Amino acid sequence: MKSFEQPIRIGMVGGGPGAGIATAHRAGLRMDGRYDLVAGVFSRDLDKSRQAARELGVDESRVYASYEAMAVAEAAREDGIEAVAVVTPNASHHPVSKVFLEHGIHVICDKPLTDDFDKALELHRLAEDRGLIFTLTHNYASHAMVREAARRVRRGDLGAIRMVQGEFASGWAAGDVESDTDNKQAAWRTDPDQAGEASVIYDLGTHIHHLARYVSGLELESLAADLSTVVPNRRVYDNANVMLRFAGGARGALWITMAATGAEHGLRLRVVGSKASLEWCHEDPHHLQIRYPDGRREVLAQGGATLSADAEELTRIGLGHPEGFLESFANIYSEAAGAIAATRTGSRPARDELGYPSTADGVLGLEFVDAVRLSAATDGRWTAVGQLEL
Structure with missing residues (x-):
């Protein structure tokens, strides 16, 4: 070396x-x-x-x-x-x-x-x-097929972006996880002093917010949010619904929860354009679906010959060998x-x-958290976001 x-x-x-x-x-x-x-x-x-x-x-x-x-x-x-x-x-x-x-x-x-x-x-x-x-x-955002999705949006394959829909519907805290004294994750993620009262937004919401920005290439202009706690006696919010308005006119929506009974990880993103739409799901991370107006559906697989150099750089083995969560950290x-x-x-x-992702992404994530909290506290009022110059 x-x-x-x-x-x-x-x-x-x-x-x-x-x-x-x-x-x-x-x-x-x-x-x-x-x-x-x-x-x-x-x-x-x-x-x-x-x-x-x-x-x-x-x-x-x-x-x-x-x-x-x-x-x-x-x-x-x-x-x-x-x-x-x-x-x-x-x-x-x-x-x-x-x-x-x-x-x-x-x-x-x-x-x-x-x-x-x-x-x-x-x-x-x-x-x-x-x-x-x-x-x-x-x-x-470091999954190969997410990077492929972002590249296809950037090069115009989807046309003008019209809608972005995301969900992070996890079921890990659908029950009384607080009573399990051996569950370290539950101990701090449901503690408002350690995780914040809007825990579900800090924990899951910042992820889907970043993913939506990353793939669509769009920045938020305003949002309207509802925060709720669906599990009795929980001290943090565990469910959120957020409507989005992006700069340039695109619209979107996010569902964010850690209390979706029976759900696994539940992370999914759809981006709809004027020429095509795409969908990626974390529980099938090595595939990317592209849908066209004539009804065709294209399923791209990680390691495939038609993928961009961006996706190739994040692929270690090749077609037919799924890579996932740990590889995304790598x-x-x-x-x-x-x-x-x-x-x-x-x-x-x-x-x-x-x-x-950098500190700029982190700052925008915290701006999103604050806007969600403010909107929810004012009965879902549309709240400005995306005013920062970083």
């Missing part, structure tokens, strides 16, 4: 025993050999953090009692981490990310960017001012690794329009 091809030295904050999403992050950072996980604060409990380090093959001398101590110590080491993966609950994304940025360390953070719009904007400006790479893991981590490696020689390559 040349020096700039050496794996990125990365640390992790969060991701101790029972932290589900951290498993996907670790699979993603390791899949293509672009990173070495060398340090971490895997739990608030130092003993549990050390246990996690042993299981992950991380030297216990580089397990820290706090993320602040980790940032200071690693920034001072000649072989210190170049990047950190932040896989903690929403409320801590801002303070954790901020301290590493302040110490010159690139950040790869789980979504949402923060739990507050102003804090998100602060992180965006800090990363820009310091010339650091900040990657947000909206991983669904795609984000690999694209981020390329950008981080470039900074070793003092450059900061421009991010491709269809590349890894």
